[in-house]
Amino acid sequence: MILFHSPLSPFVRKVMIVLHETGQLERVTVQGVNISPLNGDEQLNRDNPIGKIPALRLDDGSVLHDSRVICEYLDSQHVGLPLIPREGSARWRRLTLAAQADAIMDAAVATRYETFLRPVDKKWDGWVTAQGEKIRRGLASLEHEHLAEIISGFDIAAIGVACALGYLDLRQPEFDWRGEYPGLAAWYAEVSQRASMLATGPAA
Incomplete structure (x- = not known):
């Protein structure tokens, strides 16, 4: 998986913490992007039309975006205690x-x-x-x-x-x-x- 990342984004940090806490950090390659509301990133814009981070490209080529969606996906991919109650x-x-x-x-x-x-x-x-x-x-x-x-x-x-x-x-x-x-x-x-x-x- 590839995570579009900027170290100063609190939403990216949330995803990174979930990766650490669930033991999945090694499953993800971090791809840094330098964006602002006025300046986007061409690759990111292809994967996420809104051009916002974080965005997570899965191994099958599909892309998840919005930290809430990404965190829920990651929480479904490990066998430890869930970070989000299931029901x-x-x-x-x-x-x-x-x-x-x-x-x-x-x-x-x-x-x-x-x-x-x-x-x-x-x-x-x-x-x-x-x-x-x-x-x-x-x-x-x-x-x-x-x-x-x-x-x-x-x-x-x-x-x-x-x-x-x-x-x-x-x-x-x-x-x-x-x-x-x-x-x-x-x-x-x-x-x-x-x-x-x-x-x-x-x-x-």
């Missing part, structure tokens, strides 16, 4: 929490594009503020309503939250989320030392 209410609960983590990452990436890529005279401060509010609402919900669920195991929901927090550290170091969400901070301090997290960080 029942637990499945939908964990996928919902994972989707919330994805939404935090989406807002953080949108903020990055607005502040880094858009010309200064066209920047929209209200947009940045709105994305920041989404991030804070999402983190507050995880801290005050779902912390026990997040810390209960390192599954797809926890992986997503860890990737979101790591991306905030990378792109918004001025945001003191640790001060605002001490429960998440304590948990992240622990899980960030997992081998899969250390191996997939931006500096790894």
Whole structure:
């Protein structure tokens, strides 16, 4: 399999962590791409018409894209404990929490594009503020309503939250989320030392 990859994408990192946690890293060849909303990659565009990463080309030539689809596929390909519950209410609960983590990452990436890529005279401060509010609402919900669920195991929901927090550290170091969400901070301090997290960080 071939994974279209950029080391700074939190969504790619999520897939890489799943590969590590499920023991499938050696099954995948990583193909680096350097893309932005304004500049694509020709090979990636052929495999994923939307031109976004991650995308996973399977051995039969078919291509999966969107980190949620790729992670679910990879979780179906190993014999260990599943990272996504196979059925029942637990499945939908964990996928919902994972989707919330994805939404935090989406807002953080949108903020990055607005502040880094858009010309200064066209920047929209209200947009940045709105994305920041989404991030804070999402983190507050995880801290005050779902912390026990997040810390209960390192599954797809926890992986997503860890990737979101790591991306905030990378792109918004001025945001003191640790001060605002001490429960998440304590948990992240622990899980960030997992081998899969250390191996997939931006500096790894």
